Amino acid sequence: MKFVLPLIFLLILSGAYIFLFITPNSVSNYELSYGQVQAGEIYRFFTYPFVHLSLDHLLKNVISLSLITLSVIILKTHFKDFSLIYLLAGSLAILPVWFIFKFTALGSSAAIYAMFGVISLESKKYELKPFYFLALISGVILFESLLNKSSESFFSFLSHFSGVIFGLVAIKVSEKIKQRLDSKKIGVLRSIKWKTKKKKLKLKPQ
Numbered sequence: 001m002k003f004v005l006p007l008i009f010l011l012i013l014s015g016a017y018i019f020l021f022i023t024p025n026s027v028s029n030y031e032l033s034y035g036q037v038q039a040g041e042i043y044r045f046f047t048y049p050f051v052h053l054s055l056d057h058l059l060k061n062v063i064s065l066s067l068i069t070l071s072v073i074i075l076k077t078h079f080k081d082f083s084l085i086y087l088l089a090g091s092l093a094i095l096p097v098w099f100i101f102k103f104t105a106l107g108s109s110a111a112i113y114a115m116f117g118v119i120s121l122e123s124k125k126y127e128l129k130p131f132y133f134l135a136l137i138s139g140v141i142l143f144e145s146l147l148n149k150s151s152e153s154f155f156s157f158l159s160h161f162s163g164v165i166f167g168l169v170a171i172k173v174s175e176k177i178k179q180r181l182d183s184k185k186i187g188v189l190r191s192i193k194w195k196t197k198k199k200k201l202k203l204k205p206q
Contacts, residue, residue: 002073002076002079003073005079005083006069006072006073006079006082007069007073009069009079009082009083009086010065010066010069013065013108014062014065014066016050017050017052017058017061017062017108018058018062020050020051020052021051021052021055021058026051027051027052027053027106029047030044030047030048030050030051030106031044031048031051031104031105031106032044032045032048032098032104032105032106033104034098034102034103034104045091045095046091048091048105048106048107049090049091049106049107049108049110049111050090050108051106051107052106052107052108053106053107057107061107061108061109061112064112065108065112068112068115068116068119069082071119072115072119072122075119075122075123075125075126076125077118077119077122078174081118081170081171081174082115082118085114085115085118085166085167085170085171085174086111086114086115087111088166088170089110089111089113089114089115089163089166089167089170090108090110090111090114092166093110093111093113093114093159093162093163093165093166093167094110094158094159094162094163096162097155097158097159097162101155101158103155105155105159109156109159109160109163110159110160110162110163110166111163112163113137113141113159113160113161113163113164113167114163114164114166114167114170115167116133116137116163116164116167117134117137117163117164117165117166117167117168117171118167118168118170118171119133120133120134120137120168121168121171121172122171134164137164138161138164141157141160141161141164
């Protein structure tokens with residue numbers, strides 16, 4: 001039943017995207033605009049990943065999220081990694097670039113590309129080479145930017161690439177944390193086992 005939580009997550013996010021899309025003035029009210037943030041609307045850092053500019057934009061991201069969810073289920077990625085990285089990437093991945101260029105941002109593309117980065121590393125479970133996945137993702141990002149040579153395309157390129165990097169770093173950090181926790185658990189178990197053994201030796205009749 002490990003597929004249940006990812007599917008529920010997919011349905012909740014898709015529902016939120018659709019609800020905000022049909023809500024009047026959602027883009028102007030929730031997009032990440034530098035001027036509005038300077039005016040004190042800090043909430044935009046958390047709302048902009050949930051709004052989409054057009055129906056095409058919305059459908060592309062919902063379909064991508066569906067494919068990612070399917071991949072996560074097949075690769076048996078931990079739900080905590082999937083949900084936490086996706087949500088954090090949606091709000092945080094583009095911020096270094098955004099603070100430099102001060103462009104208007106909206107949509108969940110950075111979160112989606114972050115998960116592509118995660119999936120590329122998770123593919124090692126099936127002895128597949130992450131390099132090929134990363135090369136394919138990079139090629140898609142580059143191809144999209146070449147199709148449209150506007151400034152918006154440039155910012156989309158930066159956002160998508162930032163998402164991939166965020167996902168790669170996040171899953172690596174998650175793996176390191178799990179390794180440390182596992183080693184601590186092993187250390188605690190060994191300590192308990194040793195203390196139990198000592199007690200048994202003390203209780204053993206001479």
